[in-house]
Amino acid sequence: MNYCSKCLYPTSHPLNIILDKKNICSGCIIHEEKNTLDWNKRFDKLNKIIKSYKTKKKDMFDCIVPVSGGRDSHFILHIVKKILKLNPLIVDYNTHYNTEAGIRNLNYLKSIMGTTHFNLTTDPKKVKKITHTTLKKFGNIYWHCIAGQTVFPVQIACKMNIPLIIWGAHQGIDQVGMYSHLDEIEMTRKYRKEHDLFGYEAEDLLEITNLKKNDLENYMYPSDKEIFSKGIKGIYLNNYIRWDSKHQHELMISKYKYETVKQERTFDTYNHINCLHYSNLHDFFKYLKFGYSLINDHCSREIRLKRITRDQGIYLVNKYRNKEPNNINYFLNWMGIKQKELKYLFDKFRDTSIWVKIKNKWVLKNDLKIKLDSSNKINIFKKDNFISNSRKSNKEFIKGPILFGKGYDI
Amino acid sequence: MKTRIIGVVNILNGVAVQSIQFNRFLPIGDPKIAIEYLFSWGIDEIIILDISREKKMFKKFSYFIKNCFVPVTIGGGINNMKDVDHLIKSGADKVAINTQAINDPMLLESVSKKYGNQALIVSIDVKKIKNKYTVFTNSGMVESKISLKEIINIAENSGAGEILINSIDSDGTKKGFDKRLFIFTKNCTNLPLNICGGAGKTSHFEEIINLGPSGICAANFFHFKEQRVRFLKDYLVSLKKNIRISN
Amino acid sequence: MKISILDSGFGNIRGIKNALSFINLDCNFVKNKTQISNSNSIIIPGVGSFYQTIKRFKKKKIYDELVKHIFIKKKPMLGICLGMQILFSNGNEDKEINGFNLFKGNVDSINNTCNSELTHNVGWQNIKIVKKNLLFKGIPDNESFYFAHKYTPYNFNKLNVTATYRNNGKKMIAAINKKNAYGVQFHPEKSGKFGLKVLKNFSEI
Numbered sequence: 001m002n003y004c005s006k007c008l009y010p011t012s013h014p015l016n017i018i019l020d021k022k023n024i025c026s027g028c029i030i031h032e033e034k035n036t037l038d039w040n041k042r043f044d045k046l047n048k049i050i051k052s053y054k055t056k057k058k059d060m061f062d063c064i065v066p067v068s069g070g071r072d073s074h075f076i077l078h079i080v081k082k083i084l085k086l087n088p089l090i091v092d093y094n095t096h097y098n099t100e101a102g103i104r105n106l107n108y109l110k111s112i113m114g115t116t117h118f119n120l121t122t123d124p125k126k127v128k129k130i131t132h133t134t135l136k137k138f139g140n141i142y143w144h145c146i147a148g149q150t151v152f153p154v155q156i157a158c159k160m161n162i163p164l165i166i167w168g169a170h171q172g173i174d175q176v177g178m179y180s181h182l183d184e185i186e187m188t189r190k191y192r193k194e195h196d197l198f199g200y201e202a203e204d205l206l207e208i209t210n211l212k213k214n215d216l217e218n219y220m221y222p223s224d225k226e227i228f229s230k231g232i233k234g235i236y237l238n239n240y241i242r243w244d245s246k247h248q249h250e251l252m253i254s255k256y257k258y259e260t261v262k263q264e265r266t267f268d269t270y271n272h273i274n275c276l277h278y279s280n281l282h283d284f285f286k287y288l289k290f291g292y293s294l295i296n297d298h299c300s301r302e303i304r305l306k307r308i309t310r311d312q313g314i315y316l317v318n319k320y321r322n323k324e325p326n327n328i329n330y331f332l333n334w335m336g337i338k339q340k341e342l343k344y345l346f347d348k349f350r351d352t353s354i355w356v357k358i359k360n361k362w363v364l365k366n367d368l369k370i371k372l373d374s375s376n377k378i379n380i381f382k383k384d385n386f387i388s389n390s391r392k393s394n395k396e397f398i399k400g401p402i403l404f405g406k407g408y409d410i
Numbered sequence: 411m412k413t414r415i416i417g418v419v420n421i422l423n424g425v426a427v428q429s430i431q432f433n434r435f436l437p438i439g440d441p442k443i444a445i446e447y448l449f450s451w452g453i454d455e456i457i458i459l460d461i462s463r464e465k466k467m468f469k470k471f472s473y474f475i476k477n478c479f480v481p482v483t484i485g486g487g488i489n490n491m492k493d494v495d496h497l498i499k500s501g502a503d504k505v506a507i508n509t510q511a512i513n514d515p516m517l518l519e520s521v522s523k524k525y526g527n528q529a530l531i532v533s534i535d536v537k538k539i540k541n542k543y544t545v546f547t548n549s550g551m552v553e554s555k556i557s558l559k560e561i562i563n564i565a566e567n568s569g570a571g572e573i574l575i576n577s578i579d580s581d582g583t584k585k586g587f588d589k590r591l592f593i594f595t596k597n598c599t600n601l602p603l604n605i606c607g608g609a610g611k612t613s614h615f616e617e618i619i620n621l622g623p624s625g626i627c628a629a630n631f632f633h634f635k636e637q638r639v640r641f642l643k644d645y646l647v648s649l650k651k652n653i654r655i656s657n
Numbered sequence: 658m659k660i661s662i663l664d665s666g667f668g669n670i671r672g673i674k675n676a677l678s679f680i681n682l683d684c685n686f687v688k689n690k691t692q693i694s695n696s697n698s699i700i701i702p703g704v705g706s707f708y709q710t711i712k713r714f715k716k717k718k719i720y721d722e723l724v725k726h727i728f729i730k731k732k733p734m735l736g737i738c739l740g741m742q743i744l745f746s747n748g749n750e751d752k753e754i755n756g757f758n759l760f761k762g763n764v765d766s767i768n769n770t771c772n773s774e775l776t777h778n779v780g781w782q783n784i785k786i787v788k789k790n791l792l793f794k795g796i797p798d799n800e801s802f803y804f805a806h807k808y809t810p811y812n813f814n815k816l817n818v819t820a821t822y823r824n825n826g827k828k829m830i831a832a833i834n835k836k837n838a839y840g841v842q843f844h845p846e847k848s849g850k851f852g853l854k855v856l857k858n859f860s861e862i
Binding site: 411412414449452454472475476477479480481500501503526527528571654655656 | 669671672675676679777779780781782800801803805807846847848849850851852853
């Protein structure tokens with residue numbers, strides 16, 4: 001396990017990073033395009049592409065925008081509605097791990113944008129059954145979330161004959177430079193199967209687990225034939241807009257009062273705040289399996305955008321990655337398993353080719369070396385570096401998972 | 411014969427990659443999945459090239475092509491007859507020999523004799539140096555003293571069934587195939603010619619197919635959009651080109 | 658029922674196995690007399706020469722058992738490429754030798770028989786289904802299949818020919834059938850989705 005000399009991604013990254021002669025990773029190399037490409041030209045290209053999808057009738061949908069209560073949904077919708085002037089149908093998949101702030105963000109978003117919204121909420125019994133299976137077999141509690149989020153928009157696109165789906169950032173480009181922004185990569189079933197679902201679509205789970213077709217029917221991708229004949233096309237805005245998640249969120253906070261939440265294992269208060277477990281239990285499993293965490297993602301992002309140095313990043317990684325994940329009890333309760341079983345799974349899925357036990361403590365065989373001296377440790381991230389915003393009154397915050405929340409009519 | 415649309419999978423240390431001018435590599439993912447999808451999208455043939463400079467991934471080839479039911483060519487670092495025997499046994503229909511075609515032409519003869527001409531492709535990497543087409547070996551690292559015409563002669567005389575011409579300059583640029591290189595090569599030989607390097611748009615395929623290649627190869631191109639092989643074939647068929655298309 | 662693949666040291670047996678597994682068909686390899694006599698349907702792949710193959714069958718003492726399987730037990734059998742050619746009367750590849758003589762006809766090089774410049778038929782060819790039969794069930798006419806051969810049957814009886822392809826204007830055998838015995842000149846394990854369909858159809862015979 002090696003590291004990029006510029007950012008903090010390791011070679012154990014599941015999407016693979018390729019290091020060049022100077023040990024700079026493919027992700028950093030592609031990221032440089034943010035500074036070299038003419039982004040005005042790129043945006044013009046986007047305008048050209050969506051032109052043919054703009055329907056002439058006012059009551060018809062021009063495109064589908066998949067959303068959630070966290071991440072880039074506010075920004076994507078803002079671009080689609082306000083800048084590109086398209087009429088989107090928004091769709092969201094209920095992860096069942098919703099936080100109160102996440103529910104509110106999504107509900108306010110719908111009202112503010114005035115968009116029609118479709119939601120897929122799978123029967124909780126089925127979601128639990130699927131998650132228990134993926135947890136035991138893969139050490140993964142997020143399969144149903146990603147499977148649902150990536151398939152529901154495509155199913156609706158087919159059913160309603162709305163061929164264009166607009167996504168935000170392509171993870172492969174964003175993290176490991178899988179493609180150049182100029183490749184203008186589009187959504188493919190192949191990427192979903194291989195990288196989103198680590199090789200296991202619903203059909204594959206049917207073959208290797210006890211799950212039945214009944215349990216997984218919501219997660220089945222439409223046929224190749226249907227996708228081809230209807231011309232379903234998914235594009236990524238980060239190929240046409242210089243992507244900066246932090247700036248974009250801050251714009252959304254000022255414009256639409258997007259709510260933030262302080263997280264345990266990262267300094268970022270904007271991303272994934274709609275989910276109880278993404279930056280907690282799910283991130284912990286990632287750490288065990290691949291030797292890096294969400295904090296590495298966030299630091300690498302900030303290093304590449306030149307807001308922190310690599311050494312500062314290493315300090316932050318070291319500070320956050322060993323923090324106890326929050327909300328574990330809610331998960332155990334929801335899943336109906338005991339702490340003992342979870343501990344067993346932690347041990348099972350820890351990759352011992354990258355971890356080693358020294359003096360009864362687990363350490364990475366090859367770890368990042370902290371160089372920062374103590375005087376620099378203080379005040380790296382000032383309190384106001386990440387804006388805090390909440391719509392909450394003094395009422396008690398609901399702490400557990402929320403399946404459905406109140407809507408807000410403005 | 412129909413012009414074949416061929417998918418190339420470049421493998422660097424076990425990872426399928428995008429290659430840009432033989433110099434920069436971007437990670438795409440598991441070669442097995444890339445091959446499975448090329449097959450299910452309707453590709454006519456697949457060429458797997460191991461471009462790792464240190465290791466040979468021969469051991470994994472049979473795993474990579476497990477779910478591929480179209481002809482497969484394997485190449486990259488084939489040094490001797492033992493390598494060829496192993497690859498054919500692993501399921502390769504053809505082998506592509508590049509560097510050794512120049513360093514050890516006798517190997518070519520042995521391969522074509524044992525497995526038949528149709529099992530041998532001579533692969534040539536070409537870069538334009540001072541306006542002259544120059545042959546390179548060792549994954550584009552070593553400039554060869556042998557000319558393009560000479561290596562083609564060697565291929566013909568050793569019983570090669572096909573020639574694969576790779577343009578290093580065009581590789582990964584998405585600016586189109588090197589038509590001049592193709593025409594130059596076509597004038598040197600009657601052997602079936604496959605061209606690779608530079609595919610970026612479906613129109614690039616239209617341009618090159620008119621010049622009469624036996625096979626048109628692309629690597630990065632097929633990964634960018636959903637079912638791209640199908641869209642490409644649909645497009646070429648609508649222009650009445652002679653390619654294989656399923657009903 | 659399991660499909661048996663003849664493993665005589667020649668042929669792309671692994672490719673055929675992968676193809677059958679992909680379409681969820683159970684299969685095994687058979688090498689000797691006993692195994693062949695216990696099998697239900699057999700696929701005979703073929704790479705190498707007519708002469709070498711027949712010689713090998715006789716050396717390994719499986720020639721007679723195959724004759725039993727085809728002519729006496731009349732169990733399903735699919736010959737692929739050379740596996741189809743050996744079902745004819747005799748072949749001229751290397752040295753002349755007699756084949757199984759299930760189909761009357763001789764096998765010689767494409768060069769000699771077609772008088773064309775083409776010495777190898779390697780690549781995708783559209784085939785024309787001339788006689789409806791179970792092997793091509795559900796496969797539209799004029800589909801492409803992958804061929805890779807230098808030799809071909811000639812002087813044959815058209816009655817048993819089920820599919821043809823054209824070489825230089827001349828009609829060549831793509832597939833042939835007599836009762837339980839099927840032969841295909843193309844490689845179904847290399848012919849994409851419809852190749853897999855041919856194998857699936859064979860399993861249902």
